[in-house]
Every structure is written in structure tokens, then in C-alpha cells.
Amino acid sequence: MSRAVSRPAIIWALLKKEFKAYSRDTVYLLLTLLVLIAVPITFRFLPDSVDETITLAVSPPVSALIEDGKDTLRDLGATEEQLAELDEADLTGEQEGLLLLEFEDEGQMTGVIEGTIEAWQTADGEFVFRDKEADEDKPDNAERVNVDIGIAFPTGFISQVATGKDDITVTVYSDAGVPDEIKGAMRSFVREAAYQLAGKELPVSIPAEESIILGQDRSGDQVTLQEKTRPLLLFMILLMETFSMASLVSTEVLQRTVTAVLVTPAKVGDFLAAKTIFGTAMSFSQALIMLALIGGITAENWSLLLVVLLMGAIMFTGVALFVGSAGKDFMGQLFYAMLFTIPLLIPTLSIMFPGSVAPWVRIIPTYPIIDVLVRSTVYGATWSDSWGSLAYAAAWLVVLYGAGLIALKRKVESL
Amino acid sequence: MSLSRIWRVLRKDLALGPRSPIFLWAIVLPVALTLILQVAFGSLFDPEPRLGVVDQGDSAITAGIEDTEGIELTLFDDEAELKRQVEANDLDAGLILPEGFDEAVKGGDKPTLQFFIGGESYASNRIILTVTALDLVRELEGSVAPVTVDIVDFGEEGLPISIRLIPVIVFYALVIAGLFVPGSNIVEEKEQGTLMAILVTPVKTAEVLAAKWLFGVILASVMGVASLAMNGAIGSNWLDVVLVVIIAAMLSAMLGVVVGVFAKDSAMMFGIVKGAGIFLFAPAVFYIFPDWPQWIAKLFPLYWIIEPIWQVSVMGESVTAVWSELAVALGITAALGVLAWWLAKRMQAQMAGQ
Numbered sequence: 001m002s003r004a005v006s007r008p009a010i011i012w013a014l015l016k017k018e019f020k021a022y023s024r025d026t027v028y029l030l031l032t033l034l035v036l037i038a039v040p041i042t043f044r045f046l047p048d049s050v051d052e053t054i055t056l057a058v059s060p061p062v063s064a065l066i067e068d069g070k071d072t073l074r075d076l077g078a079t080e081e082q083l084a085e086l087d088e089a090d091l092t093g094e095q096e097g098l099l100l101l102e103f104e105d106e107g108q109m110t111g112v113i114e115g116t117i118e119a120w121q122t123a124d125g126e127f128v129f130r131d132k133e134a135d136e137d138k139p140d141n142a143e144r145v146n147v148d149i150g151i152a153f154p155t156g157f158i159s160q161v162a163t164g165k166d167d168i169t170v171t172v173y174s175d176a177g178v179p180d181e182i183k184g185a186m187r188s189f190v191r192e193a194a195y196q197l198a199g200k201e202l203p204v205s206i207p208a209e210e211s212i213i214l215g216q217d218r219s220g221d222q223v224t225l226q227e228k229t230r231p232l233l234l235f236m237i238l239l240m241e242t243f244s245m246a247s248l249v250s251t252e253v254l255q256r257t258v259t260a261v262l263v264t265p266a267k268v269g270d271f272l273a274a275k276t277i278f279g280t281a282m283s284f285s286q287a288l289i290m291l292a293l294i295g296g297i298t299a300e301n302w303s304l305l306l307v308v309l310l311m312g313a314i315m316f317t318g319v320a321l322f323v324g325s326a327g328k329d330f331m332g333q334l335f336y337a338m339l340f341t342i343p344l345l346i347p348t349l350s351i352m353f354p355g356s357v358a359p360w361v362r363i364i365p366t367y368p369i370i371d372v373l374v375r376s377t378v379y380g381a382t383w384s385d386s387w388g389s390l391a392y393a394a395a396w397l398v399v400l401y402g403a404g405l406i407a408l409k410r411k412v413e414s415l
Numbered sequence: 416m417s418l419s420r421i422w423r424v425l426r427k428d429l430a431l432g433p434r435s436p437i438f439l440w441a442i443v444l445p446v447a448l449t450l451i452l453q454v455a456f457g458s459l460f461d462p463e464p465r466l467g468v469v470d471q472g473d474s475a476i477t478a479g480i481e482d483t484e485g486i487e488l489t490l491f492d493d494e495a496e497l498k499r500q501v502e503a504n505d506l507d508a509g510l511i512l513p514e515g516f517d518e519a520v521k522g523g524d525k526p527t528l529q530f531f532i533g534g535e536s537y538a539s540n541r542i543i544l545t546v547t548a549l550d551l552v553r554e555l556e557g558s559v560a561p562v563t564v565d566i567v568d569f570g571e572e573g574l575p576i577s578i579r580l581i582p583v584i585v586f587y588a589l590v591i592a593g594l595f596v597p598g599s600n601i602v603e604e605k606e607q608g609t610l611m612a613i614l615v616t617p618v619k620t621a622e623v624l625a626a627k628w629l630f631g632v633i634l635a636s637v638m639g640v641a642s643l644a645m646n647g648a649i650g651s652n653w654l655d656v657v658l659v660v661i662i663a664a665m666l667s668a669m670l671g672v673v674v675g676v677f678a679k680d681s682a683m684m685f686g687i688v689k690g691a692g693i694f695l696f697a698p699a700v701f702y703i704f705p706d707w708p709q710w711i712a713k714l715f716p717l718y719w720i721i722e723p724i725w726q727v728s729v730m731g732e733s734v735t736a737v738w739s740e741l742a743v744a745l746g747i748t749a750a751l752g753v754l755a756w757w758l759a760k761r762m763q764a765q766m767a768g769q
Contacts, residue, residue, distance in 0.1 A: 025682075031689060052537035097538025114569045161561050168562045177573035181464055181485030185543040187564045188550035194561040195553060202549065203520045203556040204528040214502040214509075215534035222537065329606070330681035331599055335436030354462075354535065355505035 010266045014274035017261075021248055022282070028244035035240060036286065039233055040293035046229055050222035053099045054182060057150025057173075059109040061102035069158025096219055101127055101145070106152045113173050119145045148175040149186055161197040168194070223378055230296045231373035232348045235366070237290045238312045239345065241283035242320045243337050249275060249324025249408065250333040259415050268412050272321075272405055279317030284310055296377040304383055308372040308390065315365065315397045319344070321404030325411040347371070365400055368393035416625065420618050424626035428600060432630065437599045441592040441634060445642040448587055452580045463487045464540040466548075467497045467506040472514035479551040486547065498531060507536035508544040520555050528552065573705065574729075581646050581729055582702040582721050585663075588642040589720070590695060593635030593667030594674065595688065597627040601675030602684045611766055620759050624672055631668025636661050639724070648728040655734045659727045659741065663720035666744050669751040670716075676758040698722075719744040 023029060060068075101119060103109035108129065111117035118130040120142035128139045152171045154160070160168050170190045174183050195202075252258045261271060287309045291297055297305055323336045347367040350357045351374055361367060368389040375381035375389075432438045465487045470477045480488050491497040494511055501509040511529035519526040530548060532541050553560070601624075604610035613623055639660040643649050649656050678684035698718035701707055702725060712718045723737040723744070734741070 026686070030686065034690075050537070052539050054539045054542065097542045110569070164561070170562050170564050172564055172566045174566060174568055176568040176570045179463070179485050181483070181543050181547075182539075183566055184483060184485065185546050187566065188546040189542075190562060190564050191553070191560045192546060192549055195558065198561045200558060200561075202552070203523065203525060203558075204552050205525050206528055206530070212530055213532050213534050214498055215504070217534045219534075219536075219538050219541070222535070329603075330685065331603065332436055334685065335440065338440075355500075356503040 005265050007270060010264075010270045011274050011277070014261070014266060014270060015278055018248065018274060018278040021251075022244070022278075025244065025247065028247060032240070032244065032286065035237070036289060036293075039237075039290065043226065043229065043233065043294045046224075046226040048224050048226045050224055052219070052222060053097050054149070054185075055099045055101065055145060055147050056186070057101045057103060057109045057112060057147050059103040059106045059150065059152050060155075061104065062100075063102075064104075065153055065158060068156060069162065072156060072159030073162060099145075101147055101150075103150070109150045109152065110173050112147045113150050113175055115175075119147050121145050148178045149173070149182060151186065151190060158197055161194050162199075164198065170194075227378050228351050228374075230294055230377050231370060232351055233294060234287050234290055234296075234309065234373055235312065235348050235370055237287045238283045238309070238316050239341055241279065241286065241313075242316045242323070242341055243334070245275075245279040245282065245317060245320035246323040246333055246337045247330070249321060250326065250328055253325060253411055253415070254329065256415055258412050262412070268409055271412060272409060275321060275408070276314070276317055276401075276405075279320055280310070280313045283316055284313035287313065298380075300380065300382055301376040304372065304376050304381075304386060308369055308376070308386075308393070311390070311393050311397055312366075312369045315369065315393075315400050318397070318401030318404035321408045322400075325404070325408040365393075365396035368396070416619065416621055420622045421626045421629070424613070424618060424623055425629050428626060428630045429633075432596065432600065432634075435596070435599070435603075437591070437595055438634075441588075441596050441638060444591050445584060445588040445638055446645065448584045449642065449645045452584060464508075464536075464543050465489065465506045466544050467491055467500055467509040469494050469497050469509070469511045472512060472516055474512040474517050475555055476510070476512055476517075476548070476551045479554065480547070483547060486544070501531050501533045504533050504535040506533060507540040508532045508548075510548060517555055520552060521557065576703070577646075578648075578729060579703050579705070581643070581648055582699045582725055584642050584646060585639055585724055586696060586699040586717065586721060588638040589635050589663055589667040589717075592638040593631045593664050594671035596634055596671065597631035597668055598671035598675035598678070598684055598688070599681065600630065601627055601672065602678050602681050605762075605766075606680055614763070614766070620763050621756070624676065624755060624759055627675065628665075628668050628672050631671050632661065632664045635664035635667050639664060643724070643728050650728075650731055652727065652731060652733060655732075656724075656728045658734055659720075659723040659737065662741050662744055662748075663724055666720050666748045666751070667717070669748045669755065672755045673751050673758065676755055676762050716747055719747060 101109075101112075103112075108117060111131075112119050112129065116131070116133055118132055118138075120128045120130060120139045122128060122139065122142045127145070128142055130136045130138060150173045152173060154168065154170065157168065157170070172183065172186045172190065174186075258271060262268065288306075291305065291309070319340055320337075323333065323340055326333070326336055328336055343364060344366045347357070347361055347364050347370045350361050351370065357367070357371075371389045372381070372386045372393070375385060463485050466480060467489045468477050468480065469491045477488075477490070480486060489500075489506065491500075491509075497506070497509040497511065500506045509531040511531075513526075513529070516526055528548070530545070532544075601610070604613070610623065614620060636657075640649070640657060643656060643660070674684055674687055678687055694715060695717050698712040698715045698721050701709055701712040701718075702721075712722075719740050723734075723740045726732040726737045726740075727734060
């Protein structure tokens with residue numbers, strides 16, 4: 001006499017079988033472990049700040065340039081009030097996006113740009129120069145500063161411009177690799193400084209800065225590569241499991257072990273439920289481990305992140321069931337898995353680019369998942385900001401998971 | 416070893432190979448990578464400041480921006496759309512030039528410059544676009560600049576990222592077509608038992624492997640040359656390019672044969688290729704980052720095939736300039752050939768025992 005076995009007990013038994021099969025699949029097991037170790041390590045090496053400054057060398061120092069100009073203009077009869085205006089003249093300094101390096105000697109400046117001399121910035125902000133050819137020691141507790149472009153003002157530049165002298169030439173020294181737009185901007189920059197020193201006002205009026213910035217001003221607080229990569233990695237973990245899950249399903253179909261399972265009290269529904277739970281649990285748990293290792297979870301976004309990762313895990317399980325139901329051999333299954341998952345990857349690549357996503361990318365099923373991941377981890381979005389995307393993701397989840405379930409059910413029943 | 420028997424096995428592979436999904440990947444991947452890396456990622460690695468302009472009066476400023484190197488200009492009809500794109504960070508800045516703007520500047524009316532900056536734009540891009548726009552306004556006014564600015568360049572201009580990515584694309588063409596195709600072909604034949612069936616005929620193991628190797632050499636050579644052609648890296652020295660690609664294909668296909676003979680099944684082969692992927696791919700990365708110490712790249716085996724391709728196809732050198740690298744590549748190929756031969760004997764013994 002056999003006693004009745006409950007459905008949860010059957011599903012639990014099938015789940016145990018899945019775990020055993022998974023642990024025997026050394027290729028995917030090792031790859032999973034490799035990813036869980038290597039990815040967080042690599043993540044730590046990604047830049048956690050954005051360099052949005054142009055490093056500009058100037059010779060002679062701005063203060064020397066102004067003092068020199070003052071002396072000459074004083075001799076020419078300029079009043080102290082007029083001279084005081086020079087102190088306020090913004091030749092190059094204190095502009096956001098510009099790091100200024102001042103040189104007493106033009107030769108030293110060109111040496112730095114040419115690469116024969118290295119510039120280093122100490123922890124207290126001072127610049128130290130090291131002659132590479134003389135094999136000088138590298139300074140301690142200092143960071144190397146790359147200087148690719150510099151402006152050499154001629155002696156008496158200010159007074160010459162102010163007195164309207166002809167044939168004044170300013171030289172911009174640049175590494176040949178500096179983009180044209182930066183060289184052009186430096187040319188425009190010097191010309192504008194000269195216009196101002198010559199007392200020529202701008203022929204247009206400029207509105208206040210706060211009125212011309214559109215959107216949240218993130219200058220100095222840009223989204224770093226590390227922040228951009230975080231949602232991408234979480235997404236990749238979900239996707240990776242598609243391959244291993246599809247492999248497990250495919251093997252089961254190919255070797256017809258599913259028919260053996262169905263000889264037992266287990267029904268097709270139990271089989272599908274076990275596959276769903278296993279696939280979802282594997283990808284979701286790995287995503288959580290990754291989230292714990294690379295950070296990004298906050299008191300505000302944790303529940304939203306958990307829900308969207310769970311939705312992603314179910315969505316990719318659906319894809320894995322669909323791919324696996326084809327019952328191809330290893331290479332064939334790999335090919336099918338790539339064929340289905342590569343289009344699903346497109347929205348993740350869009351994160352790396354600035355600006356809004358193309359309309360056709362928004363149609364891809366994984367877009368709402370990645371959208372919520374990005375907005376919650378990078379821009380601090382909450383539940384109220386994410387309802388639309390979550391609803392859209394839920395619709396695609398039903399379609400993809402439903403398709404996977406039906407495909408595998410039909411395949412199992414046909415064996 | 417019989418050439419006719421090698422040809423017969425090779426002919427079979429050439430006829431049946433295209434049915435394999437890996438073969439399809441070998442064809443599709445270089446094309447897809449060229450599109451992805453050159454079109455999309457080229458602009459990611461070397462971004463130019465993006466300026467949108469609404470020009471309602473055929474302004475000379477628009478023409479000036481068009482002539483300025485290194486600024487990505489987009490023209491709009493609609494002011495609202497321009498502002499929306501600036502706010503969404505689709506543009507770094509936007510400029511609205513109303514009708515009569517040029518005349519107002521020339522007439523000294525001092526009109527307001529409707530210039531908008533995106534909140535997410537980089538500070539450096541803000542400076543570039545702002546000073547460039549102001550300089551063009553000064554020119555429009557007819558002012559003669561009080562100074563002449565000379566630009567003096569040092570050194571040589573670095574290669575653009577689109578060129579530095581070519582070794583990555585060629586690497587994948589060679590590895591998928593040269594390594595993966597013959598490797599998976601051998602493994603599949605083992606898994607399906609067709610290899611054993613072939614070996615009960617007069618065909619010898621060495622002849623089968625020679626055919627598989629030639630299959631990989633042909634496919635990798637074709638895909639390597641096609642990848643270079645797609646990326647505009649074949650010039651007048653095309654014969655030299657073809658020669659170095661063939662030598663590169665010989666090495667990668669031999670690597671494929673070794674992996675194929677060694678791996679017991681497809682999963683193992685996939686694991687080996689995946690695990691060794693970083694080791695194989697490493698030298699290609701050094702072309703993207705020329706500031707890295709380049710001697711490190713020489714420690715990796717595929718450097719000796721990527722460097723000759725780089726020098727000959729991209730830098731326009733002749734084969735004689737890279738003879739030492741090619742000699743090392745041929746040496747590695749020969750050593751791998753010996754290894755393949757030893758592994759083949761082991762495989763044959765295992766198959767005989769089954």
C-alpha cells in the first residue's frame with residue numbers, strides 16, 4: 001500500500017534533485033562561483049569618481065601676470081580703482097571644470113606637456129615637479145597629474161592688451177592627442193580674456209547661470225562608472241542563470257529523465273513548479289549576494305530592489321524554460337540561449353550612454369527592469385516613481401514566463 | 416599521411432560545418448562586434464560635446480559651429496524639444512538663435528543669448544561649448560581679437576578609439592572561427608561517435624586533425640580578413656595583411672585542435688575556453704590602453720599574432736617588419752601541433768578502450 005504524498009512534498013523532492021543536478025554541472029557551478037568572486041573584485045577597481053575637469057597649465061602665474069600689468073599701467077597713469085579691477089579679472093582662475101597649474105618658467109611648462117617632466121599633486125594640494133630624464137625620485141603621498149595643454153602669456157601681456165598694442169601673440173602648447181574642441185576652446189578662452197582686458201564688453205547679455213541650467217545640476221556630482229555598472233551587474237547575474245537553468249532543462253528533455261520523473265506520483269505541474277522555484281531561487285539569491293557585495297541598497301530602496309530583482313529572476317526563468325524546452329545539445333542550447341538573451345541585454349548597454357533611451361529600446365521586455373534598477377540605485381527613485389515601469393515589467397513577465405511554461409509543458413507532454 | 420584523405424574529411428566539414436550554430440556565430444560575431452564597438456562604443460570612449468541649435472534666422476553662428484572641429488551639432492526646429500533634450504542629457508547644451516539675432520548683435524543692441532546647459536553635462540563640456548559660442552558671437556559682431564593665438568602641438572596624435580578597437584574585433588574573429596569552430600567540431604564528432612566511425616575507415620587520426628585544423632585556418636583567415644576589411648584596415652599592402660592573418664589563423668586553429676582533442680565533451684570545452692578567455696584576450700586590451708606597459712602583452716600567446724596584424728594592417732608595415740613575431744607565432748603553432756599529436760594519441764587510446 002502506498003501512502004498519498006502531498007504536492008509540496010513532491011515539489012520539495014524535485015527541488016532536491018535540481019540542486020543535486022546543479023551541483024554536478026561543474027562548468028556552470030564553477031562559472032557561477034567565478035562570477036560571484038571576480039565581479040565584486042572588478043567592481044572595486046572601477047572609477048568611483050568622474051573627472052570632468054580640464055587641467056590647464058599657465059605661465060607665468062596669474063598673480064605675476066597681474067602684478068606686472070599693474071606696474072606698467074600705473075606708470076601709464078591708471079588710477080588705483082582701475083588697477084583694483086585687475087585683481088577681480090577672471091583670466092583663468094577658480095572656474096568650475098578647470099584645474100589650473102601655474103608655472104614660473106615656460107620651459108618647465110612645455111616640459112610637462114611634452115612629457116619630459118612629471119607633475120604631481122600632494123595631499124595638501126601643492127604641485128611638485130619631477131624631471132624624468134634626471135631620474136629624480138617620485139614624491140611621496142602624491143598623485144600624478146596629467147597636463148596636456150598650457151597657455152604661455154608673453155611678458156607684459158595685460159598692459160600690452162590694455163594699451164591696444166598690435167601683434168600680441170599668446171602660445172597654446174598642447175599634446176597632439178588633445179581633442180580639437182579643447183584646443184579650440186583654449187583659443188577662444190584666451191581671446192575672450194583679451195577682449196575683457198581691452199575693455200570690450202560682450203555684444204550679448206548672458207542670463208544668470210541658475211536660469212540656464214536645465215534639470216538637476218550634477219556638476220561635481222556626476223554619476224560614476226561604478227554607479228552605472230552596479231545595476232548592470234545585478235542584471236547580468238540574473239541573465240547568467242538563464243544559461244545554467246536552460247542547460248538543466250535541456251539535459252532533462254534531451255535525456256528524457258523527465259519521463260522517468262513523471263512515472264512517479266509527480267505531475268507535469270509539479271515538475272514545472274519545481275523548475276520555476278529552483279530557477280527563480282538560484283538567480284534571485286545570487287543577485288542578492290551580488291547586491292550585498294557591491295552595495296547600492298539603502299533604507300529607501302531595499303524593498304523596491306528586492307521586488308524588481310524577484311521579477312527579473314522570474315522573467316529570466318521563463319526565458320530559460322523556453323530555451324531549455326528546445327532540448328538541444330550543449331552547443332545548440334548555448335546558441336539558443338545567446339540568441340534569446342542578447343536582445344534582452346540591449347537595455348543594459350543603454351545605461352552606459354548619456355541621455356535618454358531610444359524608443360525602440362523601451363519596447364524590449366527587460367527595459368522596465370533595468371530602468372527601475374538604474375533609477376533606484378543611481379537616482380534614488382522610490383516606489384511612487386516606479387509604478388509605471390513595474391506594471392510594464394509585470395506585463396512582460398506574464399508573457400515571457402507564460403511562454404516558457406507553455407513551451408516546456410508541451411515538450412514534456414510530447415515525450 | 417594522405418592528402419586526398421585529408422581533403423575528403425575537409426570537404427565533409429566544409430559541407431556540414433555551416434549547419435552548426437557555432438559556424439553561424441563565427442560569421443555573425445565579427446559583423447555584430449564591428450557595429451557595436453565602432454558605431455556605439457566609439458562614441459562612448461571618445462565623446463564630443465553635444466550642442467543643439469534652434470536657428471530661426473539663418474545665423475552665421477550656426478555655420479561657425481558646423482565648421483568647428485569636435486563639436487557634435489544637432490539642429491532643431493522646436494525650442495521646447497531642444498530644451499527637453501538638454502534636460503534629458505541627450506545634449507550638453509542648447510542655443511536658440513531667434514530671427515534677427517545676427518542683425519541685433521551687429522547693431523549693438525546686445526540681445527540676450529539664449530544658451531541652456533544640461534544639468535548632467537560635464538563641467539569641461541560646459542566650458543568648451545560656452546567659450547566657443549561666445550567667440551563666435553564676438554566674430555559675428557565683427558570684432559578683431561586683440562591677440563593672436565598660436566597652437567603648438569607636441570608629439571604625435573594618438574590613434575582614435577575606433578582604430579584601437581580593431582585588435583578586439585580581429586581577436587574574436589580568429590578565436591571563434593579558428594578556435595571554437597574546429598574545437599567544437601572535434602568534440603561533437605567525439606560525442607556523436609562519428610569520429611570513431613571515421614577512424615575505422617583508412618583515415619588516420621592525424622589526417623582527421625589536419626583536416627579540422629585546415630577547416631579552422633580557412634574560416635579564421637576569411638573572417639580575419641573580412642573583419643579588417645569591414646574596419647577599413649586593409650590598404651595597398653593587402654598581400655602582407657593576408658599573409659599575417661593566415662599565420663594568425665594557423666595558430667588559433669591549432670589551439671582549437673588542442674582544446675578539441677583534450678576536452679571530453681562540449682561542456683568541458685566551453686569551460687576551458689571560458690576559463691582561458693581572459694588569458695587569451697589580454698593582449699587585445701593593451702591596444703585600447705596604449706599607456707599601459709606594453710611589454711606585459713608579450714607574456715600572452717596571442718600577442719604574437721595580434722601584434723603582426725596590428726603592425727601590418729593598421730600601421731601599414733610590411734611583413735619583414737614583423738618577422739620575429741611571426742617566427743614566434745609559427746613556433747607556438749608547431750609546439751601546439753606536437754601537443755595536439757600527443758593528446759590525439761591519448762584520445763585514440765581512450766576511444767579504443769571504450
